[in-house]
Amino acid sequence: MIIRKMKRTTLTLASVGALACGFCSSVSHAQETLYWTDTSTTWAIGVPETAVSPQWSTTAGGAMDQRWTNGYSAVINASDAQIILAPNDRAVSVDTLAIQGVATLTGSGNNTRILTITGGGSGNLTLATTSASTAVNGSFLRLAGTSAWNGTIATSASAGEADKNRVQIQQVSAVSIATRLRIDGARMELSAGTSNTYTIGELQGLGGALRFGTNAAQTTTLIIDQATNTAYAGGLEKTGSGSAVLVKKGEGTLTLTGSSALDGFQIGAGKLIVDGTLTGTVAVASGATLGGVGSVGAVTLNDGAVLSYSLGVGAQNLAVAGFVKGTDGTYVFDFGGTGAAGETYTLSSVVGGGFDVSNFSAINLAEGVTGVFSLSGSELKFVTTAIPEPSTYALLAGGVLLAGALVMRMRCR
Secondary structure (H helix, E strand, C coil): CCCCCCCCEEEEEEEECCCCCCCCCCCCCCCCEEEECCCEEEEEEECCHHHCCCCEECCCCCCCCECCCCCCEEEECCCEEEEECCEHHHCEEEEEEEEEEEEEEECCECCCEEEEEEEEEEEEEEECCCCCECCCCCEEEEECCCCCEEEEEEEECCCCCHHHEEEEECCHHHCCCCEEEEEEEEEEEECCCCCCEEEECEEEEEEEEEEEECCCCCEEEEEEECCCCEEECCEEEEECCCEEEEEEECCCEEEECCEECCCEEEECCCEEEECCEECCEEEECCCCEEECCCEEEEEEECCCCEEECCCCCCCCCCEEEEEEECCCCCEEEEEEEECCCCCEEEEECCECCCCCHHHEEEEEECCCEEEEEEEECCEEEEEEEECCCHHHHHHHHHHHHHHHHHHHHHHHC
16 A cells, blocks of 8 residues: 655745736636646736746646646645735635635735636635734735635634634625635625625624625625534624625534624525524524524514424524514424423513414423413413323323213113
């Protein structure tokens, strides 16, 4: 058996000389694909071309006899590429970027650093902070592609340094259900535009912020269509005078533990667990679940909507500003195997008009417990009782049969 040791590789985006055109990230060229496989290579642009040594190959593993030109496509086939971004006045742009291992982008010095992806790409790409980056505005990864990224885009920064690393999603076409986002202390931004509905396949992270850019009289919407279970501890921010909405789809569970300034949330499928603070309204569709121990604005219940609720001793449940009746039907409380017989639980004191006690049903009570709903004004309660043991039913049935037999015997005399 042959064991090959993978080397840690470094890819540096830097510049050599001054560019006569200044910002050249949008220069158009005939599309070509260049490959990088070297263990220590600088991703550089420069004027004249002879100021930069050849660093790229036209084939995977081929001779490094090509210089980088903005607008080309790139394949990074190293197992762990560490990329230092170029200064702002010499920013690098790439059409399609394919990462076959993983790659990390970092800044260096006090200059703002930028990498713009104008086409699309794939793989796992992280924008990170190092001690070498002292720029106030840090580094930018701009997704301006005409096709969606397939893989994970992540960004990280130390506490209080969200501006150090920013991923700017500038086109709705740059992301899709194949795109996963992770935010650990830094910031991602959804740009406002004439077409404002973005779709991703997953959101997670330990902190930072996801910012929705909005325009007047327009709504910026993020659809998270995920089948996985993830948690996001960062904030959900909004800029501009328009509206911002998050839509949860997919069978997975998204847990939010941070705060939000968005205008609304829609749960179309799966679960949204709120352990933080959402000031916006929430609409729950049929079969979708809302739960958690945080707080939300007014909740609109549609036929088949599910509320996750605990009846355990000392249990904390979601604080709701008010329940609003949407489409008529049945609204389900999932008690998660909790509850004790002989208790009266106040589920909500802010139930809006139009509800009837027959609209509510209960599932997953503790074993041996049943109950009924009680609605008085805006107060919804659940009164529990014990389910009789089978032996009790048998005794009652036996008593009825015995009484019947005695009656028949008396008639026969």
